[in-house]
Amino acid sequence: MATSAEPIDAPGQDSRDEDGDRTTRRMLTVLLVFLGIASIALLGLLIWLLWPKPATTPPGQAAGYPIHVVATIYGFGTQPDELLKTPLGVTFDAAGNVWISDTGQSRVEEYKPDGSYVQTVGSEDGPGKLYAPYGLAVDSGSDRVYVADFGARMVQVYTTSGSYIAHFPADDQKLKVFGPDGFSPYDIQIVGSRIVVSSNDGLYFFDTEGHVVARWGGEFGGKNLRGYGLSMFNFPDSFVSDPKTGRIYVADTMNRRIVALDSAGNWLWVSGRPDVAGKIKGFWQLPRGIQIAPDGNLYIVDTFRPDDKGIGTGHIVVLSPEGQLLSEFGRTGSEDGAFNFPEQLAVNSGGALWAIADRENNRVVLFTIDTALPKPDDLETPKYEKMVLRPENVWSTPQPAPSG
Secondary structure, eight states, X not given: OOOOOOOOOOTTHHHHHHHHHHHHHHHHHHHHHHHHHHHHHHHHHHHHHHXXXXXXXXXXXXXXXXXXXXXXXXXXXXXXXGBOOSOOEEEEOTTSOEEEEEGGGTEEEEEOTTSOEEEEESOSSSTTOOSSEEEEEEETTTTEEEEEETTTTEEEEEETTSOEEEEESXXXXXXXXXXXTOOOOOOEEEETTEEEEXXXXXXXXXXXXXXXXXXXXXXXXXXOOOSSSTTOOSOEEEEEEOTTTOOEEEEEGGGTEEEXXXXXXXXXXXXXXXXXXXXXXXXXXXXXXXXXXXXXXXXXXXXXXXOSSOEEEEEEEEEOTTOOEEEEEOOBSSSTTOBSSEEEEEEOTTSSOEEEEEGGGTEEEEEEEOSSOOOOOTTHHHHHHTTEEOOSSOBSSSSSOOOO
């Protein structure tokens, strides 16, 4: 009986088919790996394209703005009594810690450079109670903190750990030395062995026991000479001493001028002009803070110099030691790097970190400043140059000057 024949494979057919399958699988594997790598690369490219890039200039800030915020201090908590309120004064100690006159809360606070809280000083009732603290000076060598309390009309003295020590003027100081206006301390600096304090009508030099040894501002010991004439002062809110040259620079606030004096009280130059018939006629609007950078240049806070960009004009004006206008910057506002009614200014011992009491923003701002400062606006320079005087033979005190 005939049967149908089964197909007979050629010799080696099975092995060839098996090799072909393996080759196909390899190709598919290679293709899948390639597609996987390509997909990953494409995904990475897409992420890179869509990922937000760090801006070289913060939003809303023009290029060239020299202020870079490091930290902002609003207080040591979130409750109303833990927040800063109208801070007026600020300074650094030798360790780099920040001391703040929390004027609206009637106390002084210490913070670390990163903004973390350390302690509160002068808030307890009794001796050493603060009322309206303003200028501050920390003498780490003698372990003392000096606070100009214009509300109490005295300087309060504490240890750096916050314990009350004494007050200036001393109890046996005759008060007639302060004139009819009395003593109203605004700023305070340690100059040599003297504690120097600005008041309504000038600078008062105290010894370490709280006795007045000299006064700069008109004739020493005479009648009240607060006024606008050369050798006089009118509510000098802030001043600073240059330890390298012995000069003292004064923000003579209500005369709307900056005054440079040598260590003997001789007037070297004056920038600005008092009001005329109740109107501002000079360059300065309301200079309320002044500080010296390590290079000797002066940084002055002009509270009433608002500008929305703060480049070429603004709240901070930079002068050379001889009174030349070098720069202006510092915009007005509430965002980072802006200020609203700024007050006193401070710089740490290395000159790298600055602090400003940003009064109406109820904060203290810690920041760095670019070395390449913006040039003053073209309209500012000619206006400023008309304001500089270099008086001859004008003194703020009978010679010789107070010394320790």
